[in-house]
Structures are given as C-alpha cells and as structure tokens.
Amino acid sequence: MAKRDYYEVLEITKNATDEEIKKAYRRLAKKYHPDLNKGDKSAEEKFKEISEAYEVLMDKNKKTNYDKYGHAGVNSQFGREGFEWSNFTHFSDLEDIFGGGFGGGGFGDSIFDIFFGSSGQRGGTYRPQRGRDLKTGISITLEEAYTxxxxxxxxxxxxxxxxxxxxxxxxxxxxxxxxxxxxxxxxxxxxxxxxxxxxxxxxxxxxxxxxxxxxxxxxxxxxxxxxxxxxxxxxx
The missing domain is CATH 2.10.230.10 (Heat shock protein DnaJ, cysteine-rich domain)
Structure with a gap:
C-alpha cells in the first residue's frame, strides 16, 4: 500500500509553519493515541503514521529531502520496514503533549517511563541528589552593616x-x-x-x-x- 502524503496525513498545507505542524500533531496524537483506542489496530497504525509524518516535517533536512523527492527522499529511514520508534527523535514533544501520565488521562507512566524506564533515572545510573539549602535569619545593627x-x-x-x-x-x-x-x-x-x-x-x-x-x-x-x-x- 502506497504511503500517503505527509502533509495530508497531518491535515496541513505545504506552507505550514513549525508551530502549525506541532499543533496538528498534538491534535491528532491525542485523537489516535493507542491508550485511548485500546484494541483498535487502525488507530495504532494511524498514530504511527502521524508520528512518522511529524518526524520528517519537523526536521529541516528530512523535510527538504521530502519536499524535493517525496517518500524516496526519506526511504533510507522509513523504507520497507516502515516506521520504527527507534527512529523517532521527538519524545520531548510527546512529553509536552501528554505530560506525566499523558495529560492526566490516567495512563500512569510518563512517556519516558514507558520507553526508557523510570523518568527519575533515565540514564540508569545513580547520582546523589543535593539536599535542600538551609536558611536562617540573623540580625545586625546599621553600624555593623556599614563597617x-x-x-x-x-x-x-x-x-x-x-x-x-x-x-x-x-x-x-x-x-x-x-x-x-x-x-x-x-x-x-x-x-x-x-x-x-x-x-x-x-x-x-x-x-x-x-x-x-x-x-x-x-x-x-x-x-x-x-x-x-x-x-x-x-x-x-
């Protein structure tokens, strides 16, 4: 099955700004997210499709190649095997869209918990945390302040x-x-x-x-x- 035009997938024009692209992805990602459409394979495929389109159109080099050569310009990344999440580089945008727990929708983990384990230990290594600063007050005279x-x-x-x-x-x-x-x-x-x-x-x-x-x-x-x-x- 031939791939659809990425602009068509995100329901935007070819002159869309980065902000408009992100806004369209935000709207469609919320609509087709698999956790909101459990068991719906078509929604899952749609979510992958819009994520692939977003990955290409939000990257200047990939977007330039796509605008010049179509899907052939990005087939080295999204070829026969199709879209893979290992190629997705905009997890921070997903975090912005869904937040800790996918926008408070009761999905539990944050996007980083789901893909990379505990968000508090994303690198997988322990680093001691600095404690809170200690604060206290002290009184001095005006003379002490000057001298x-x-x-x-x-x-x-x-x-x-x-x-x-x-x-x-x-x-x-x-x-x-x-x-x-x-x-x-x-x-x-x-x-x-x-x-x-x-x-x-x-x-x-x-x-x-x-x-x-x-x-x-x-x-x-x-x-x-x-x-x-x-x-x-x-x-x-």
Missing part, C-alpha cells in the same frame, strides 16, 4: 555519623557489591508496550542505584551515614 562584623550561628543539620564515618555500616565496615546488579547500579528488563518491545535500563531496586549494599546497618545512624546535630558556623 562589617563577625557572627556565629548554631544550626541543626545532618552530620557525618562518628560511629561509621558516614559509611552506614556497623563498625565502619565497607559495603558489599550489590548481588542484584553486580555493582553497576543498573538492571535491564524487556518491556512490552503498544509500540513494541523495548529494553529498559533502570536503577537497581536492591541498592537504589548505588551498586553497593550495607550488610549490617550502623545502629547509631540506621544506615544513613548521618545523624542530626548542632554545628557552629562563623560568618565574616
């Missing part, structure tokens, strides 16, 4: 556990390599979606992406490596 002064503040914050030296392990013993991920902090799984089978890489649930596990937790800090305590900070 400068030194102040000392006592703040309650997380301090390195003195028993385990921040390791979280009892007696300060080093953590062990995670048996689930072999120390990589990542696990791979195959996931079936409406778009096909995808191999996803996510943070290991056993070690939280760290690659190491604590065999026996420090009784003082409970394995966190830190305890609440008071620290004096000098301000010049």
């Amino acid at each position: 400068g002064t030194k102040k000392s503040l006592k703040m309650n914050k997380g301090l390195k556990c003195s028993d385990c030296q921040g390791s979280g392990s009892k007696g300060g013993s080093p953590p062990k390599v995670c048996p689930s991920c072999g120390g990589s902090g990542r696990v791979q799984a195959r996931r079936e979606t409406v778009f096909g089978t995808f191999a996803t890489v996510t943070a290991c649930n056993t070690c939280g992406g760290r690659g190491k596990v604590i065999v026996e937790k420090c009784p003082k800090c409970g394995g966190s490596g830190s305890v609440r305590g008071e620290k004096t900070i000098n301000i010049d």
